[in-house]
Amino acid sequence: MIMKEIVKKYSVFVMGLYFLAVGIVLIVRSALGTTPISSVNYVLSLNSPLSLGTWTFIVNTLLIIGQFWLIRENKNRQDIIEILLQLPFSFIFSAFIDINMTLTNDLHPSGYGMSIALLLTGCIVQSVGVVLEIKPKVAMMSAEAFVKYASRRYHKEFGKFKVYFDITLVTLAVVLSLLFTQCIEGVREGSLIAACITGYIVSFLNRKIMTRKTLHKLLPILK
Template sequence: MTKTELYRRYSLFLCSVLINAFSIAVITKALLGTSPISSVPYVLSLFSPLSMGQYTIIMNFLFILLEILLMGKKSAFEKRYELLMQIPVTLCFGAFIDVSMNCLWWLTPTYYLAQITTLLVGCFILALGISLEVKANVAMVTGEYLVQVIAKFTRKEFGFVKVCFDATLVLISCTFSICFLSSIEGVREGTVIAALIVGPITHFLNPYWRILDKWLTAPTPRRDTIQNEKYPIVITISREYGSGGRLLGQMLSKELGIKFYDKELIELAAKESRLPQQYIAENEQKVSTNYLLHIILQDYEAPIEKSLSSADALFVAQSRIIREIAAKETCIIIGRCADYILKDHPASSIIKVFCYTDLDDACRRCTDIYHSDPDRVRSEIIKTNRARISHYQHYTNEKWGEPHNYDLMVNTGSMPLQTACHLIAQLYKEKANIRQ
């Protein structure tokens, strides 16, 4: 990453932090509850001279100290720049919460409809800030970083630790509220409403920030030459169930003498995500069903993508592995959104293939080769393809099987797999010759 790109990304991150701080002020002004991580500072500010922003700074500094204690001297020293980066972010975030609260002194909705409207506006602004923070992709806010440290220290899943962390903050704020205010403040229906809608709005906004890609990525001289020298050629094969994509990949592997990755990725992903191999094998193409649990207690200033369910953690782990493999060796990768994950791979170093066929041919292949139950094979194919469509769209926001996303669309029902193998091999050899 160049200095220019780094500067631009941190500038975008700072803007997102300020937007998030403003949105928290708007949501708080709705008087329907605030976020779990903001609930403690908010409650403390109600019965003491310090402001919500000041308590936010104090609490986050305590979080940083706790991070250092849990990480130990060696790890804390290695991560010192990440830890130090949290200090100015915390100061800016806390200060701008107070600035925003003061600027919104006039915002005092009295009717419930006005409060709901204010809450919804705040949620949209919050989603805007979160999506920009995700786009910047350079730092984590203090609360999220602490959860990451605790998860590593306890060897528990990030999502589980996140829920426990948020629940603890809510309990602390409720305790302070009951003891000093004789009622529960800061945690109401607005907390749940915001958590339910901020995530979907954020995911809706994320694709639109692709317009910032060219601005964020500063051009470097002779980029194509550098990339061609750095990256080996990778063949990705996406496939409909029963189209023979896996068999085609194995044929290519033998003909070209390059590695083939399919189920091998499961073992690697298990090590990366610390999830059981059996879970990965059963769930790697399913959209997360417990994602809602984690965003219900999601703190507003953190990127939604940081609070990972098991399914999301699996996708992140496989994405990292696929990028690492693609950067090191020439290979064939089957499925797993590899064509999208490697979208920034140089065009001269990747061949994207999509295999499809008609339903009757898929049924025949599944019955003859995979020994599927003839009575259930048709419904199994339809169900599996629907799962792959949902999985791909959920994580890429793009249409699975869209011809414009691939270099070669192969109808395995109209040509033998061996013929398709020769076609792809020829394309591979042509790319290899061009690079020489």
């Protein structure tokens, strides 16, 4: 019975990864930029033979290594297991991104209105993924986990450190883009819109729509 419950939890978590990947891909296809967390990966994919999913896995792996560095003076078994678990899930998430980039290869917005519609749809789908990730409480994605351990090590509030982290990623993406092409690629008004509204959408879905009660049939152990 316990094993069945664990399988259900991880199944919902992986489903969340898929929705998150679809949301990111739709935002990319809007041609209005990408999310802060994907900004560096996207710029690198535009300027190299490697795909967005491949760069996502590489960057996530670096973040995993960074987490081991952050806990080097205060290691415990639970933290080590939590960090190591991110590796297979990062691979799955990266594969989901590349699969959906391929599936949407012919998706090109015909005008600015279509771009905005794709962007907003991507934000909603991405938010659904985030909620499905956090409900089972089984694992964290590498970026959020990195912020968690960094904020713990440097005694900062998680939310504030997350803002600093996102700003750093976007700034790095802009710098890399300028170095590669002498212009800014991958960071546009859509990046700002996604950064500003996704958190609110996640909060609304989590409290009003995708509550434990409504998800009970999907994941009975969340009663």
